[in-house]
Amino acid sequence: MSVQTEPGVAATPSAASEATDGGPQAATEARTAVVQAAQRAKVAARALAGATRGTKDEALHVLADALVAAQAEIIAANADDVEREQANGMSPGLVDRLRLDPGRIAAIAGALRDLAALPDPVGEVVRGSTLPNGLTVRQVRVPMGVVGMIYEARPNVTVDAAGLALKSGNAVILRGGSAAARSNEVIVRVLSQALTGVGLPADAIQSIDAHGREGARELMRARGLVDVLVPRGGASLIQTVVTESTVPVIETGVGNCHLFVDAGADVAKATAILLNSKTQRVGVCNALETLLVHEAIAAEFLPGALSALGAAGVRIHGDEATAAHVGEGVEFEPATEQDWATEYLSLDLAVRVVPDLDSAIEHIRTWTSGHTEAICTADVTSVQRFTTELDSAAIMVNASTRFTDGGQLGLGAEIGISTQKLHARGPMGLAELTTTTWIVQGDGHVRS
Numbered sequence: 001m002s003v004q005t006e007p008g009v010a011a012t013p014s015a016a017s018e019a020t021d022g023g024p025q026a027a028t029e030a031r032t033a034v035v036q037a038a039q040r041a042k043v044a045a046r047a048l049a050g051a052t053r054g055t056k057d058e059a060l061h062v063l064a065d066a067l068v069a070a071q072a073e074i075i076a077a078n079a080d081d082v083e084r085e086q087a088n089g090m091s092p093g094l095v096d097r098l099r100l101d102p103g104r105i106a107a108i109a110g111a112l113r114d115l116a117a118l119p120d121p122v123g124e125v126v127r128g129s130t131l132p133n134g135l136t137v138r139q140v141r142v143p144m145g146v147v148g149m150i151y152e153a154r155p156n157v158t159v160d161a162a163g164l165a166l167k168s169g170n171a172v173i174l175r176g177g178s179a180a181a182r183s184n185e186v187i188v189r190v191l192s193q194a195l196t197g198v199g200l201p202a203d204a205i206q207s208i209d210a211h212g213r214e215g216a217r218e219l220m221r222a223r224g225l226v227d228v229l230v231p232r233g234g235a236s237l238i239q240t241v242v243t244e245s246t247v248p249v250i251e252t253g254v255g256n257c258h259l260f261v262d263a264g265a266d267v268a269k270a271t272a273i274l275l276n277s278k279t280q281r282v283g284v285c286n287a288l289e290t291l292l293v294h295e296a297i298a299a300e301f302l303p304g305a306l307s308a309l310g311a312a313g314v315r316i317h318g319d320e321a322t323a324a325h326v327g328e329g330v331e332f333e334p335a336t337e338q339d340w341a342t343e344y345l346s347l348d349l350a351v352r353v354v355p356d357l358d359s360a361i362e363h364i365r366t367w368t369s370g371h372t373e374a375i376c377t378a379d380v381t382s383v384q385r386f387t388t389e390l391d392s393a394a395i396m397v398n399a400s401t402r403f404t405d406g407g408q409l410g411l412g413a414e415i416g417i418s419t420q421k422l423h424a425r426g427p428m429g430l431a432e433l434t435t436t437t438w439i440v441q442g443d444g445h446v447r448s
């Protein structure tokens with residue numbers, strides 16, 4: 001699968017009418033089910049908002065243990081999903097995103113334990129002062145309440161979202177990608193049952209997967225019951241949610257990440273960063289899609305870099321200047337403008353040689369979706385310009401694009417990576433799932 005993005009826009013919108021439609025009866029059933037789930041979640045959210053850090057952290061460990069204990073059942077359900085989707089022609093990159101194994105389940109459980117080790121965001125005083133009139137003013141973090149989430153077929157996200165919601169004192173209603181339906185069914189059951197073991201309500205973690213896209217649409221309309229909706233996925237999903245949701249939305253966005261190798265960059269480090277960004281996990285939004293190379297380093301850098309990419313199975317879509325450096329065993333085809341706009345999510349990479357930093361910045365500003373850009377350089381002026389003249393959610397300096405990830409950046413996990421600017425930008429962790437309340441304490445104060 002690949003995604004075309006318009007210059008500067010996370011693009012390819014498609015109308016809600018494209019969504020699978022189960023007819024009026026399915027819509028009514030979905031409405032009833034989602035409203036009831038949201039009502040239960042609202043009650044559960046009150047219990048979570050008052051839960052102590054100790055209870056929430058204990059719950060996260062219990063959830064982690066429960067997942068590991070249910071590993072065989074989860075992996076069997078996941079194997080059904082993988083088998084079905086492979087038969088349906090899902091690309092290897094997306095199958096990799098869907099697949100679970102014991103190592104991945106251990107990592108997912110580990111992320112829950114990492115969340116337990118982080119400070120509780122709830123109750124944190126963001127600002128505080130005593131005014132000249134004696135009033136004490138504090139702005140304090142509080143949970144959002146009920147968080148709705150519509151997301152891709154990636155079962156680790158089910159657990160990350162549940163863990164983040166729990167630690168930040170929120171209830172969560174999940175609608176995962178249909179390709180992961182069996183995996184998510186088992187995971188949500190295991191998690192919500194485990195909650196009750198520590199005296200927290202099972203309704204704090206609910207799934208509406210059974211109601212498909214009808215359920216997702218009802219979640220968008222549950223204003224007053226759902227406090228915030230996080231859509232995490234492709235352009236069609238984001239466009240539909242932004243257009244149709246009456247619930248407040250925090251958008252995430254598609255990736256189309258760039259790496260610029262500057263004149264004078266350390267070739268060994270740049271090659272390692274390039275390979276990691278492109279090949280470590282190709283189906284994810286922080287994978288590299290376009291390499292830009294300063295012409296002054298092209299002859300030194302490109303032959304080795306392209307042959308390393310070729311050895312890793314990467315197909316190059318390059319401009320003429322790149323073609324001159326392609327050696328034996330490297331699959332190459334001439335790039336068109338479409339390649340600059342494409343999020344391949346596969347072992348494909350667009351490559352362009354540029355005359356200078358200005359051209360690299362211009363290319364990125366033209367084609368980026370605003371997710372992650374990286375530069376390899378030894379020049380502090382280039383760093384300064386790259387980090388201030390681009391307008392993306394994350395900028396990596398001499399580091400892989402793959403670091404745009406909540407776990408990697410110390411947030412424990414992430415509910416999504418925001419590529420818009422309001423409330424949150426970049427990987428969204430615990431603090432991003434809270435809002436604030438102003439607590440003003442007086443002693444009979446009145447306003448004059």
Ligand SMILES: NC(=O)C1=CN([C@@H]2O[C@H](COP(=O)(O)OP(=O)(O)OC[C@H]3O[C@@H](n4cnc5c(N)ncnc54)[C@H](OP(=O)(O)O)[C@@H]3O)[C@@H](O)[C@H]2O)C=CC1
Pocket residue numbers: 003014015016018019150151152153175176177178179212213216217232233234235236237240252253254255284285286343415416417418419
């Ligand atoms: N910035 C970020 O945090 C992230 C960005 N992404 C981006 O997402 C893309 C890959 O995601 P992909 O696998 O394509 O996921 P999709 O966008 O296809 O699906 C994600 C979820 O949205 C649902 N959905 C999709 N379209 C609609 C619609 N029109 N109405 C209602 N629900 C809808 C899907 O349901 P169904 O299963 O029924 O199709 C699924 O539950 C990439 O472009 C990647 O960069 C992905 C994750 C994180």
Ligand SMILES: N[C@@H](CCC(=O)OP(=O)(O)O)C(=O)O
Pocket residue numbers: 097152154283284285286402404405406414417
């Ligand atoms: N958190 C991710 C990156 C963001 C993400 O979830 O991407 P995607 O696989 O497109 O859903 C990671 O690097 O593991």
